[in-house]
Amino acid sequence: MFFFDKHELRIPGPVPVPPKVLLASASPMINHRGAEFREKLPLVLDRLKPIFATENAIIALTGSGSAAMEAAVANLVNPGDPVLVLVGGSFGQRWLDICTSYGAKVLELQYPWGKGVDPLDVQAILKTHPEIEVVFATHNESSTAVLNDIEGIGEVVNQFDALFVVDAVSSLGGSPLETDNWGVDVVCTASQKCLLTPPGLAFVSISQRARSRMKKVTSPRFYLDLLRYEEMLMQGETPYTPNIANFFALEEALNLIEAEGLENIYARHYLMRDMIRVGMQALELPLLVEEPWASPTVTSVRPDFSDVVGFCRRLEQKYGVEVAGGQGLFAGKIFRVGHMGYATPLDMVTTLAAIEASLGQYGKACAAAEKTWDDWIKENQGASGC
Amino acid sequence: MFFFDKHELRIPGPVPVPPKVLLASASPMINHRGAEFREKLPLVLDRLKPIFATENAIIALTGSGSAAMEAAVANLVNPGDPVLVLVGGSFGQRWLDICTSYGAKVLELQYPWGKGVDPLDVQAILKTHPEIEVVFATHNESSTAVLNDIEGIGEVVNQFDALFVVDAVSSLGGSPLETDNWGVDVVCTASQKCLLTPPGLAFVSISQRARSRMKKVTSPRFYLDLLRYEEMLMQGETPYTPNIANFFALEEALNLIEAEGLENIYARHYLMRDMIRVGMQALELPLLVEEPWASPTVTSVRPDFSDVVGFCRRLEQKYGVEVAGGQGLFAGKIFRVGHMGYATPLDMVTTLAAIEASLGQYGKACAAAEKTWDDWIKENQGASGC
Numbered sequence: 001m002f003f004f005d006k007h008e009l010r011i012p013g014p015v016p017v018p019p020k021v022l023l024a025s026a027s028p029m030i031n032h033r034g035a036e037f038r039e040k041l042p043l044v045l046d047r048l049k050p051i052f053a054t055e056n057a058i059i060a061l062t063g064s065g066s067a068a069m070e071a072a073v074a075n076l077v078n079p080g081d082p083v084l085v086l087v088g089g090s091f092g093q094r095w096l097d098i099c100t101s102y103g104a105k106v107l108e109l110q111y112p113w114g115k116g117v118d119p120l121d122v123q124a125i126l127k128t129h130p131e132i133e134v135v136f137a138t139h140n141e142s143s144t145a146v147l148n149d150i151e152g153i154g155e156v157v158n159q160f161d162a163l164f165v166v167d168a169v170s171s172l173g174g175s176p177l178e179t180d181n182w183g184v185d186v187v188c189t190a191s192q193k194c195l196l197t198p199p200g201l202a203f204v205s206i207s208q209r210a211r212s213r214m215k216k217v218t219s220p221r222f223y224l225d226l227l228r229y230e231e232m233l234m235q236g237e238t239p240y241t242p243n244i245a246n247f248f249a250l251e252e253a254l255n256l257i258e259a260e261g262l263e264n265i266y267a268r269h270y271l272m273r274d275m276i277r278v279g280m281q282a283l284e285l286p287l288l289v290e291e292p293w294a295s296p297t298v299t300s301v302r303p304d305f306s307d308v309v310g311f312c313r314r315l316e317q318k319y320g321v322e323v324a325g326g327q328g329l330f331a332g333k334i335f336r337v338g339h340m341g342y343a344t345p346l347d348m349v350t351t352l353a354a355i356e357a358s359l360g361q362y363g364k365a366c367a368a369a370e371k372t373w374d375d376w377i378k379e380n381q382g383a384s385g386c
Numbered sequence: 387m388f389f390f391d392k393h394e395l396r397i398p399g400p401v402p403v404p405p406k407v408l409l410a411s412a413s414p415m416i417n418h419r420g421a422e423f424r425e426k427l428p429l430v431l432d433r434l435k436p437i438f439a440t441e442n443a444i445i446a447l448t449g450s451g452s453a454a455m456e457a458a459v460a461n462l463v464n465p466g467d468p469v470l471v472l473v474g475g476s477f478g479q480r481w482l483d484i485c486t487s488y489g490a491k492v493l494e495l496q497y498p499w500g501k502g503v504d505p506l507d508v509q510a511i512l513k514t515h516p517e518i519e520v521v522f523a524t525h526n527e528s529s530t531a532v533l534n535d536i537e538g539i540g541e542v543v544n545q546f547d548a549l550f551v552v553d554a555v556s557s558l559g560g561s562p563l564e565t566d567n568w569g570v571d572v573v574c575t576a577s578q579k580c581l582l583t584p585p586g587l588a589f590v591s592i593s594q595r596a597r598s599r600m601k602k603v604t605s606p607r608f609y610l611d612l613l614r615y616e617e618m619l620m621q622g623e624t625p626y627t628p629n630i631a632n633f634f635a636l637e638e639a640l641n642l643i644e645a646e647g648l649e650n651i652y653a654r655h656y657l658m659r660d661m662i663r664v665g666m667q668a669l670e671l672p673l674l675v676e677e678p679w680a681s682p683t684v685t686s687v688r689p690d691f692s693d694v695v696g697f698c699r700r701l702e703q704k705y706g707v708e709v710a711g712g713q714g715l716f717a718g719k720i721f722r723v724g725h726m727g728y729a730t731p732l733d734m735v736t737t738l739a740a741i742e743a744s745l746g747q748y749g750k751a752c753a754a755a756e757k758t759w760d761d762w763i764k765e766n767q768g769a770s771g772c
Contacts, residue, residue: 007416014415014630025631026412029400029584031708062586063449063609064626070609102606192627198415200448200586200629220488220605223449223456240450241578243586244400245411245631322417 002320010351011324012142012170012298014192014199015341017249018256021196025249032244038236044247045233047254048203050262051172051195052187054179056205059229062243065169065190068202070098071224072165072186075214076134079103083134084125084162086117086153090143090327091167095136102219107132113329114144114300116293119152126160133213134163140171143327145300145336146293147175154182163210169193173257174269174297174340185210191246194265194297194341196253200243206230269296271376272339272348278372279352279365288334297340300330308335311358319354345373388706396737397710398528398556398684400578400585401727403635404642407582411635418630424622430633431619433640434589436648437558437581438573440565442591445615448629451555451576454588456484457610458551458572461600462520465489469520470511470548472503472539476529476713477553481522488605493518499715500530500686502679505538512546519599520549526557529713531686531722532679533561540568549596555579559643560655560683560726571596577632580651580683580727582639586629592616655682657762658725658734664758665738665751674720683726686716694721697744705740731759 009016017025030036045058052058061067073095077083083104085095088111099106109125111117117137126132135157140147150166157164165186168177172187173194179187185207192199204226206214214227223240232239257265276299280287288300305311309325312335316322326334337351352365395402403411416422431444438444447453459481463469469490471481474497485492495511497503503523512518521543526533536552543550551572554563558573559580565573571593578585590612592600600613609626618625643651662685666673674686691697695711698721702708712720723737738751 007414009415009417011417014418014627017415022412022414026408028408029395029403029578031395031397031710032400032585033710034702034708063453064628066626067449067609073608074606098608101608101611190627192415198629198631199418199627200631220460222459222484222487223453223610225487240452241400241576241585242450243584243629245584245586316420322420324417324419 006320008321008347008350010321010338012336012338012340015338015343017198018196018253018342021249021252021256024252025198025245027245027248029244032241033237037244037247040247040251041236041238042233044250044254047258051257052179052205053177053181054187054205056179056207057230057233059204059206059226059233060238060242061202061204061224061229062200062240063202064199065167065188065202066094067224068188068190068204069094069167071204071221071226072188073098073102074219074221074224075217075226076163076165076186076210077102077104078217078219080105081133082107082129082131083136084109084122084129084132085136086111086122086138088115088117088144088146089113089138089141091138091141091169093328095138095167099136114146114288116146116148117153119149119156122153123156123159126156126162130160132160132162134165136165137167139166139168139177140175140295140297142170142295142298142336144330145289145295145298147171147295148293150177150184151182154184158183163213170297170340173265176266179205191250195250196256196341197246197249201246201250266296267380268344269340271345271373272343273299275345275348275369275372276337276339276352278368279348279355282364282368283356283359283361298336298338300334300336302334308332311335315354315358319358321351321354392706394707394733394736396707396724398722398724398726401724401729403584404582404639404728407635407638407642410638411584411631413631413634415630418627419623423630423633426633426637427622427624428619430636430640433644437643438565438591439563439567440573440591442565442593443616443619445590445592445612445619446624446628447588447590447610447615448586448626449588450585451553451574451588452480453610454574454576454590455480455553457590457607457612458574459484459488459490460605460607460610461603461612462549462551462572462596463488463490464603464605466491467519468493468515468517469522470495470508470515470518471522472497472508472524474501474503474530474532475499475524475527477524477527477555479714481524481553485522500532500674502532502534503539505535505542508539509542509545512542512548516546518546518548520551522551523553525552525554525563526561526681526683528556528681528684528722530716531675531681531684533557533681534679536563536570537568540570544569549599556683556726559651562652565591577636581636582642582727583632583635587632587636652682653766654730655726657731657759658729659685661731661734661755661758662723662725662738664754665734665741668750668754669742669745669747684722684724686720686722688720694718697721701740701744705744707737707740
C-alpha cells in the first residue's frame, strides 16, 4: 500500500474530515467558562438550526450519537411509560435497547431490514394504542442504508398525542430533515457524519412540547440532563467541560457547509448515491435497498459471492478503499459504501475503481457513474460554458 | 493585548495542550472498528495503567469527567443503597448530586471548604453505619485547591466492606494516586488536566470487587454501561463511536509523560505549587489551604481586597494571564491558579509577574519563586554542572 493517509474512508462514519477542519480542531485550548467560549457556543448552535430546519433549541453534548439518543430517552421516558419503537436495523434496535434499559413499556414495530417503515403501519398501531406517549424512529438506518420517510411518519404521529423522536445521526446535513415542518419534537445527531467534524459531540433539538414533558420525567440522569444544558446555555456555557476542540472544528465545518449551501449539499449527496448505485448495477452487484428508501449517505450491496468480509478486506488492503461490512442480520452478507460529508463525485469514481478492479471488471462501474455524473452536470449547470 | 494565542491559561482545566499533542489530534479520521484503532485502543489504555498505579481494567468514555463520575454511580448504586459521600467543595457536591439523582440513600460527611477530610471522621461514620456500601471521595477538590489524603481514607474504608470510589479528575498524572496500594476500587479521571490532551475523553478504572457489584446493579444505564465497554474492549473496540482525535492526542501526550517520567512530573508539580505559594506569601496574599492539603495542581488565594472578580478580569485583559475565580461558597472570594499539565517553573514566574505587576508590587513574588526554584535545582540537580 502507498501513502496510508490517502486511504479512502468510505464507511458510514466517522467520515473524512476536511484538512481545514482538522487544523481548526488543533487550536490552543481556551477556558470553557471564559468570554471566548461563551460567545462561541450559542453562535455555533444557532448556525446548526438551518441544518435541523428548526427554531427549537439545540443542545450540544460531549459524547457520541448514542449519548444523544439516550438523552432523549432518559429525559422523556419514565419507567412504565408506553412508547412505540420502529425497528428495521441496528439503530432502531438501539432505540429499543435504550428504552428497555429505562423500563419503558415498549411496543415494537418491526419492519424488514432493507426496507423503510410504512407510515400506514405506524398509523394502525397508534389507532389501536392511543396510549403511546413517544414514538422513536430512525431517519437513516445506516446498518441497512435505508432512509425512512420521516415526513410521512411525522404526519401520522402528529394525528395523535405522542411525541416524535428521530435519530438523524447519519443523515442530518446530508439529507433534508424538516424538523419543524414535519413535526419532529426531538432530533438527535452527532458531529462525525455530514457535519464534517471528528466524533466527540452530539446534538439534540428540543421542541416546546418535549421540554414540557421533560420537566415531569423522573428517570435518573445527570450528565444527560438536557434541561440543565438548556439552563446553562443561557449563560453561554455547558454544565460539564465540553469537547472544545470539536467546537473549533465545527465552526470551520459550518463555514464550508454555509459556503456550499444546503440545497447544493443535498444534491451532491443524491448524485453520489446515484453514481454508486449505477456503478453497482454495472457490476451486477445487487443493491439491497430499493429506490424510494435508498439513502443519500450510504449504499448497501448484497453480492452473490460468499466471502463478503474477505472482499472488504482485500479492497482495503490491496486498493486502499475502506468500506464497511454488514451488522446484525446482515453481518457477513452485505457491504456498505459511505458517501457522506467530505466526499465528491470523484471520490465515488475512485471507490468504484477499487471495487471493479478487485473484481477484474476494469472500467465498467466508473463508466456508468461518470455518465450519471455528466448527465447531472449537463442538467444542473447546463450552458454555464466552462 | 498582544498575541491572543500566547494568552496564559492558568485555570484548573482545561489546561494548555502541547503543540505536538494538538497536531496529533488533527490526524485524519480512521475507522473506529478497523485494525488501526483496534490496536490503538488497548495499547493506549495499557499505557495509562502506570499513571493510575493499577492492574485494574481502564475504560475510556467519550465525555467529560462528570460522565465518568456518573458512570461510577450508575454502575454501582441501586436506588435505596446506602452510600457515604465526602463533601468539601463543588466536586464533592457533584458526587452528592449524582448519587441523589440515582436515588441512593446518601449519608454526607461535610468537611470545611478549604480543608481536607480527616480519615478518622470517615472511620467514625463507617463504624456507626456499617451498612454503607460505597464511599465517594474527591482526590483533588479543585474548587478549593485541596488535595485529600486518599491513602489515609483508603486505609479506613478498607477496614469495612464498602467500595471506595475516587474522583481524580484534576489530580491524576500530577499527583501520585496509588489505586491498587491504597485500595481504591474505582478511579475517575478525564483527558483535559494532567493528561495533557483536550477535553473529550474520560477514564474509569474498575477493581474486581467493583466489577462484581456492577453485575448486580439495576440502575438504568446505556451509554455509561461500563461492563459493556469492558466487553467490547476484548475486541479492541468501544460500544459507541469514540473521540478518535483524542486518542491520537493521548498517544502523543503519553510519549511526553513517559519521556519525563512520573516521579519527575510529580516533583515538577510540587515545585510549581511551592513557587506559587511563596510568591503569594511575598505579596501578602493569603493562601486558602494549609500545607498538608495544598494541591500540587491548583492553588487558591483569598485576597483581602473585595473585588476579586475584577482583579481576575484585569489580570486577563491587561496582562494576558487567565486564572479562575471561586465557585459555590467561594464565588467572588478567591482566585485559583492552575499549575498542572503542560506547565513549567517559568510559567509560574510569568503568572506571578502578571499578578504582582497588577498590584504594583514589581518583582516581589517572582524573586521569592525564583529562589524556591533555584534551591530546588541545587538540591535536585546539585553538581550536575551546567
